[in-house]
Amino acid sequence: MTLSVRAAVPERGIDLELTVPDGETLAIIGPNGAGKSTLLSLIAGALRPASGQIVLDGRVLTGQGLTDQGLTGERRWVPPHDRKVTTLSQDPVLFPHLTALGNIMFALRSQGVGRARARQEAERWLAELGVPELAGRRPSQLSGGQAQRVAIARALAAEPRLLLLDEPMAALDIDVAPALREQLRRFLAERTAIIVTHDVLDALTLADRIAVLEEGRVIEQGSTQELLTQPRTAFTARFAGLNLVSGRWDGRAVVLADGAQVPAHAAYHPGGQVHAAFRPARVTLADTGGIPRTVKSLAPSGDLVRVRTEDLSADLPPQEVAARRLEPGMPVRLQVPPEAVTTYRA
Secondary structure (H helix, E strand, C coil): CCEEEEEEEHHHCEEEEEEECCCCEEEEECCCCCCHHHHHHHHHCCCCCCEEEEEECCEEEEEEEEECCEEEEEEEECCHHHCCEEEEECCCCCCCCCCHHHHHHHHHHCCCCCHHHHHHHHHHHHHHCCCHHHCCCCHHHCCHHHHHHHHHHHHHHCCCCEEEEECCCCCCCCCCHHHHHHHHHHHHCCCCEEEECCCHHHHHHHCCEEEEEECCEEEEEEEHHHHHHCCCCHHHHHHHCCEEEEEEECCCEEECCCCCEEECCCCCCCCCEEEEEECHHHCEECCCCCEEEECCEEEEECCEEEEECCCCEEEECHHHHHHHCCCCCCEEEEECCHHHCEEEEC
16 A cells, blocks of 8 residues: 555544555545545644554654554654655645746756756656746746646656645636646556545546545445445435435335325335435435425525425425425425435445
8 A cells, every 4th residue: 555544633532544555546535624634634744643654655644653573663754854745735826936947947956957857857847737938937827727837847756655635626717627627647556645535527637546534534435336326325416416314215205204205117126225316416305205304504506496305405496486485494395206316325
């Protein structure tokens, strides 16, 4: 394994463990305050854990040392600048007194690369990002998207063993992010990276695997496809844009704790616990039967209206919302066709 993290920070409620194999991009998702930024700070060396160990390529960055015979009693701490770990955040953090070329050269020069070679490499990376014309501009002369491209070039030019990305697209205009995301996808191929994101497109485009943090712990992890199609927690389901319910399989439907039923096509033995996932766009309103719920909020969802209840959502035509005079506090009955339901064992 390239990266192994086992760390506890009691004052922040952090107690987690995860690994990132060589060449993999791992997406970290979770609600606000789950510990995502703390995890990156621990790996980068900006924060020391109370206990645990962080190992990169067999080198202990934080924690007890390693020998061929196992752990030693010596506590090790590698300073941030010596970790071969680079962090790229939503703020490019470029040096204002240096040009774009100078900013990239700085990353190389600080590693002992000669000036001529550093300049050549910096020019190459600007060309790779498709912005060679920015070489002589200072950060104040760059747009947000241009500055982020320079920051990416600077991060990659340093050839880090591990790249940490903290919501790198969050501050970009909606018309800039897709192109930059595609460039990052190409550059991250076969590189080891961790990306913290709230955007499902980042996970879909960039990540091989996803880990879900909640209250300082990893509560779910798996391949990107697995977690986005078969989520096992409410947060992951919302992130994937799915409704998720759990209950007992009775041979033809998932029976929820309140007795409501979600019909589905499956072949499980009756009595087993299963999850059922389905998209809000496949949910309709029923006059009888269905899943009884109470409307909590209404919000636009494209050309539809997202009707949210305690735990489920339905995307409905505005005309139906108006005709039924839906509003918060109103009881509704939700239904979904069996062919639209994906079931899997709990």
